[in-house]
Amino acid sequence: MGDNYIATLGDDVLREAVVYKNRFGLELAGDLYTAKGLDRAVQHSALIVGAPYGGVKEQGPCVYADELARRGFVVLTFDQSFMGESAGYPRRISSPELFSENFSAGVDFLGLQAFVDRERIGAIGICGSAGFALSAAQVDVRIKAVATCSMYDMSAAARGMLDGDALQQAKERLAAQRWIDAENGYPEYVPAFPEQPLDEVPADVDEPAAEWMRFYAVERGHHPRARGGFTTTSDIPFLNFRLLDFVDEISPRPILFVVGDRAHSRFFSENAYAAAAEPKELYTVQDAEHIDLYDRTDRIPFDKLASFFGEAL
Numbered sequence: 001m002g003d004n005y006i007a008t009l010g011d012d013v014l015r016e017a018v019v020y021k022n023r024f025g026l027e028l029a030g031d032l033y034t035a036k037g038l039d040r041a042v043q044h045s046a047l048i049v050g051a052p053y054g055g056v057k058e059q060g061p062c063v064y065a066d067e068l069a070r071r072g073f074v075v076l077t078f079d080q081s082f083m084g085e086s087a088g089y090p091r092r093i094s095s096p097e098l099f100s101e102n103f104s105a106g107v108d109f110l111g112l113q114a115f116v117d118r119e120r121i122g123a124i125g126i127c128g129s130a131g132f133a134l135s136a137a138q139v140d141v142r143i144k145a146v147a148t149c150s151m152y153d154m155s156a157a158a159r160g161m162l163d164g165d166a167l168q169q170a171k172e173r174l175a176a177q178r179w180i181d182a183e184n185g186y187p188e189y190v191p192a193f194p195e196q197p198l199d200e201v202p203a204d205v206d207e208p209a210a211e212w213m214r215f216y217a218v219e220r221g222h223h224p225r226a227r228g229g230f231t232t233t234s235d236i237p238f239l240n241f242r243l244l245d246f247v248d249e250i251s252p253r254p255i256l257f258v259v260g261d262r263a264h265s266r267f268f269s270e271n272a273y274a275a276a277a278e279p280k281e282l283y284t285v286q287d288a289e290h291i292d293l294y295d296r297t298d299r300i301p302f303d304k305l306a307s308f309f310g311e312a313l
Contacts, residue, residue: 004223005058006295012036013069022081022105024098029085030078030109031057033069043117045313046074048106052294053094053128053154055216056084056226060126060294064305067297071306074116076106084225092189094234096135096155096241099128103136107143120144120313124305126294127265128152131243134272137253138246145312147256147305150293151269158238171239177232192228193217208264208290215291244272251277256308258301260288281308 009015016032038044047068049061061077069075081098082088103123111118122145125133130148137143162170181187193216201213215221216228247255255276257269261284273282285292285299292299 003058004225005062006060006221006223007063007066009062010066010070013066014038015065018076018109020105020109022098022101024081024101026081026098027087028078028081028102028105029057030076030106031062031065033065033075033077035069035072038072038074038115040115042115043120044072044074044115045120045122045309046076046110046113046116047309048076048078048103048110048121048123048133050078050103050123050125050129050133051080052126052150053152054083054226054229055127055294056223058084058223059221059226063295063297064124064126064300064302067300067302068306068309071302073306073309074110074113076110078102078106079225090187090231092230092234093187094154094230094238096132096237096243099132100135100243103133103143104140107140111142118142122146122309122313124149126150127290128154131155131268134247134250134255135243137250138244139249141253143253145254145256145309146250147258147308148269148272149258149300150260150263150265150290151257151272152265153243153268153272155238155241155243156268156271158235167239170235174233174236174239178236181231181233187231187233189231190229193222193226195224195227197222211264211289211291215294221291221295244275247272247275248277252279254279254308254312255281256305257282258285258293258304259283260285260290260292260299262288263290263293265290 057077065075130151
């Protein structure tokens, strides 16, 4: 596979490394996928695919991009700012505003390509990127359609089921960590996954941590630039930022929510679906857990995604 991509590139697909900037001036590293022989004298529909939260373009996005490029779409994958090969220092800082903005930066880049139709650009968010894709689409009407796969709303996840006392304790813990980071001159980062892939997930790991490890910690999805999570104080902005308060404003542009029937995370999609306005669809994949929609080509409904964007764009 080479370069730590978790899936083999199809013989009929071309992948080109690209670099472009977001509106903050930070360089984003991406890959542009097209079918070999694509007629670049005419304009085509295009898609932006975002990685799971803490993931990189060489993981789930490369699987989606390869399959959808074969179906005639121009597809852009990218590393979020402070992640992977994209710019930003200190490393592994998370930001709801920046991560949403980076989808719009992808629209900027695609719209400058002569072979892309600016009026036919959509977005796909996997896991945490689903929330960022929807957040971007709330205000960026250039995103004409959005599909989410195994969605996580990271702003809702940050607060989770915390009550008043637990929330206050979390704020105090994060405030104390800021003092430590200030004294050290660099933010704390605690990786969740090993530097080298494991042969198997340890038997004493509970769910859903074991599920994350079934992808990120073993050969299946391991990548040296995706060790899991972000700097400890990256939780702070997610306590103060709601990603999906205006999801109903995406209408009349369509949204497709794709979930696994066994996904522990499906309530995120169900809640967002309930809050969204028509046109919208909640599509359930049978016999699929959350991570199956990262890379399982026998589970990810590519025909459904292709038909959705084919009609929407």
